[in-house]
Amino acid sequence: MKIVGVGCGPGMLTAEAVRVLEDAMLVYGSARAIALARDAIPPGCEVHGITDYRNLRSLPGHAVVLSTGDPMLAGLGSLLEGEVIPGISSLQVAFARLRLPLARAAVIPAHGKDHDRAIASALEEIERGRVVFLIADPGFEVEVLAALLPLATRIAVCEDLGYLTERIAVGTAGEPPLPRGDLFVVVAWGEAVR
DSSP states (O other): OEEEESSSTTTOOOHHHHHHHHSEEEEOOOOHHHHHGGGGGGGGEEEEEOSGGGHHHHOOTTEEEEEBBTTTTTTTTGOSEEEEEEOHHHHHHHHHHHOOGGEEEEEEESSSSSSSHHHHHHHHHTTTTEEEEEEEOOTHHHHHHHHHOOOOOEEEEEEEEEEETOOEEEEEEOOOOOSSSSEEEEEEEEOOOO
């Protein structure tokens, strides 16, 4: 099995991912992942939407499983056995757009997880001088995080990265930006970062 990162938005498939997909005969992925990879999937390839993630381990060895972004950043790469083909992640795109050093990143998942615990982890990492990259879900409340941070802490809400509707709003804990849609990440850092 191959787990292929399709990038976080359109046009972010790597050349390696394209090569793997050109040889694919059987592809599985979410509707969004399939849409991002559609142009690289060859005619005649059997394509299936994933409806039950629990059964992915039972797929045939020649299957290609698509993962949005990079499979190793809160993706399917750590859940499945097989070769992982990295993709361009929302972390890479957000840090590039914000001109922040990836070496200072602290990744905190808050997607479908305990938001209070994620916020506590974010506070610790910011205090340590790290740049927090918070993988949010639609229910994550940026204003709750902001209320617990020093007022000068920088906060960015990065939405629809890579899409025509991409939006990056930067503010502070005192005046935090808020997401307008459901597909977003939050980046937060203290004054010492740069």
